[in-house]
Amino acid sequence: MSGTRAERQVRAWRPAVAGITEVLRARFTDHAYPVHTHDTWDLMLLDDGMVDFALDRRRHDATDVGRVVLLPPGVPHDGRTVSPLGFRKRVIYLSTAVLPERLAGPAVDGPILGDAALHQRVHGLYAALRDERDDGPEQCEPGDRGSGHTLEAESRLAFVRERLLAHLDGHRVRAPGREGDRLAARLRELLDARIGDGLTLDEATAILHAHPTHLIRSFSRAYGLPPHTYLTGRRIDRARRLLLAGERPVDVATAVGFYDQAHLNRHFTRHLGVSPARYARGGRRR
Template sequence: MKPRGRVQMLRCALDGVEATVAHTTHAFARHSHDRFGIGIVVAGGQRSASGRGPVEARASDVITVNPGEVHDGSPLDERGRAWRMLYFEPSLVIGTVAECAGTPLREVELTRPVLNDTQLSLRFARLFSVAADEANEGVPPDNLACEEALIALFSYVSQYHATPLQRGPERMGPVARARSRIDDDPASASTLADLAAEAGMSRFRLLRSFAHEVGLPPHAYRMQRRVALARHLIASGSALADAAVSAGFSDQSHMTRAFVRLLGVTPASYAAAIR
């Protein structure tokens, strides 16, 4: 299975950051990322339902996503859309924003899913250039330039486009217990009855409550977590076939279909970009 158009993972000179470029008509199913995402639409436009409401983004708009925020994405017309995106480990973003703000933070939320902000676009473009473009042109990484561009981006984000959250520990409710069971072992073949028993409710009530609280039904959420596990295994050096089995897929083809549906790239393309 191949994505419709081109979605490409790029090498990135910064630890904890992944870079993607795309020009595609692919419609992405509802999913979430375990990282923060900041990018620019460079051509065409996209319509999506995000955790912060329905949005449309067009050329020159900056787009953002928070970790765990369920969203989808489809082109506005048959020409598709093109974007450049950086995905950041949450610890990197929280630590950098806290450094810029001069205060400890537990969590950070990017406030709006679509922005038209020239200064933000310029700072993003600078970071993408030194961390991704140059790395893929064979230029030796300039760590000082990358760090300066990272700080420049997130000092601006922290001032204008991020909300610090000081959340205390939360009691784990029934759906959270079922979700945690999937998170702890996404490769497991747990049934809906198993998850309902973990949550202490009927299958019907769990199915309805899980979709309401998480934004995805249990099966779709587990598939997403399996893709995340497979990505980690591939990044750690596992062969594609081994990663597929270890992540709970029936075979490598099954894993490839899930990758393309959720990420727009094949596992082979992902492996080639990060190794």
Template sequence: MTVIEPHEVVSCLEQDKAAADDQAIVQLMFLDADLMPVGTGRPRFHGVTYSDRGLFDGIAALHRDLAHGEDELDLESSLIRLLDVLLTRHADALGAASPTLRPRSLRQVREMLHSQLNSNIKLDDLAAVAGCSKRHLIRSFRQAYGVPPHHYRTLLRLARAKSMLAAGRSVAETAAELGYCDQSQLNRHFRREFGVSAGGYARSVR
């Protein structure tokens, strides 16, 4: 995994002559400066190339989710989580963390997630309700409720989906009503959380 800081030149990777006939696939991710921590100065990285299998796998999974058209809240939350891991493991110290949000702000965010379960809520929308940065919101929400906002909403959706499927609704109807782009997206979330597809769950409870 290679990290290029802002204003540095991105050059093509040189292939080994012995591997000249092989194909190399390079996936790039450009990060907006607004996603970086606020008030601590620009982080500096210790090197250029890092052997970090866990982080590599997380970034690869994010690329796959982008290709599958996953929900924007899930994608941006995953990106910020991976960026936090990158900064924590491989950048200079970022200074003291911001204090957690007040309970009232977090309740307002949670109420928004409950009331707009089938909407394509963005992390910007939730941060605006909380009155803080996206990174601060994710950290504070996780501390208060055990999971970040996007995972909390996924659990809410899946709980509703289980009720709908048990009541005889089809997987396609359930996915559409809960704001998933198609039933394959609902199935992916079901397998990730419960180890079974939505259709498999429906058959087991009817």
């Protein structure tokens, strides 16, 4: 590339969420992927610039940053920059446990999805996965401690999956009925009983015999907030009581289910406007 220095920035990690094998953020000013395949679904947001790719020997031009690109497993594809400015992208790699491989055909026919709601859901999922990466360990297994973030990411993944199934398989969403209030109450009881240990979405759906998105919608309709937000709030409430009782923030963090003190600090400050240590000092002075 004349007059432009080639730049390549890549950051990847493995989140603690079942069904997601890898998350990647990248910026390229001059790069071409050779033809290759994956054993995962590649869910991509193009954040800036232009990228050209071929899927099953058909070329596509993904130039609209508001669109979502979905590449199916086992199908050859490539990718390349097409302008001196290059492109920025975020990719979430989904296993075939999230989307069955039998849906590869519709994805090959239409890999570029101009769906604003889907774009928003994928953006929210990426933010939850990045949140977990920034606050938690480098790598951890699904269901590890700190599943408040895991519950959020699992919930967001369920809604991404629902939207993708609508595109690939004609899936229709059922609105919660009166049974939704009973489901919501039972889920709240589970969350209250598992404040410290946390609760994954898979565990909740198995115990309550409910579909993930139906369960989340029922809870949100009944209580005005999603389950992961409710759980974080309950943890903050418990942390306040322990801090005022003289417990150290580092001990409080793990006692109420956060990864570590930094994780507690960020959520506590977001809720109350002060750090846990400052909150505790104020209580001692009074």
